[in-house]
Amino acid sequence: MSLIKAQAPALQFKAYDLFGFYSKPFNFLPPTQNKSFVVKPFVVEARAIARKESAKIRNRRIRKKFNGTPTKPRLSVFCSDKQLYAMLVDDQNKRCLFYGSTLQKSIRGDPPCTSIEAAERVGEEIIKTCIDLNINEVSSYDLNGSSRGERVQAFEVSVSRHGFLPR
Secondary structure: OOOOOOOOOOOOHHHHHHHHOOOOOOOOOOOOOOOOOOOOOOOOOOOOOOOHHHHHHHHHHHHOOOOOOOOOOEEEEEEOOOEEEEEEEEOOOEHHHHHHEEEOOOHHHOOOOOOHHHHHHHHHHHHHHHHHOOOOOOOOOEEOOOOEEEEEHHHHHHHHOOOOOOO
């Protein structure tokens, strides 16, 4: 007797038959492989020029206009969180005529003073150096994009007593 194998049709169920809803198939291919639609990535861009960057850009533009000479140097001041640094710069010969900061022991003194008092002393040292070098005025006052805090104001007061700051 031969065995006849009967093939019964298999039951086929779809997702919507079992769960009661029908969903369209979603294409998980990346946009380069899927030609029907292109998905652009969502990118959040920051502001192009922040406030401090614009001050630096403005400072670079000013340096192009005002160049220091040996008789009329540029007064460059930088103020960090704790200290003040000042330079008299001759841009033609690319030389620094004077450098002073509130970190120098000769300016700070033996009993250390506050940084505001030291900033005044830096201004007085600049005046002494200008008198020694026969400098009557500075070409420009360069703050390097920093704001006028207490140390910078104390420095400006000591320098402006002798009329060295340009108006």
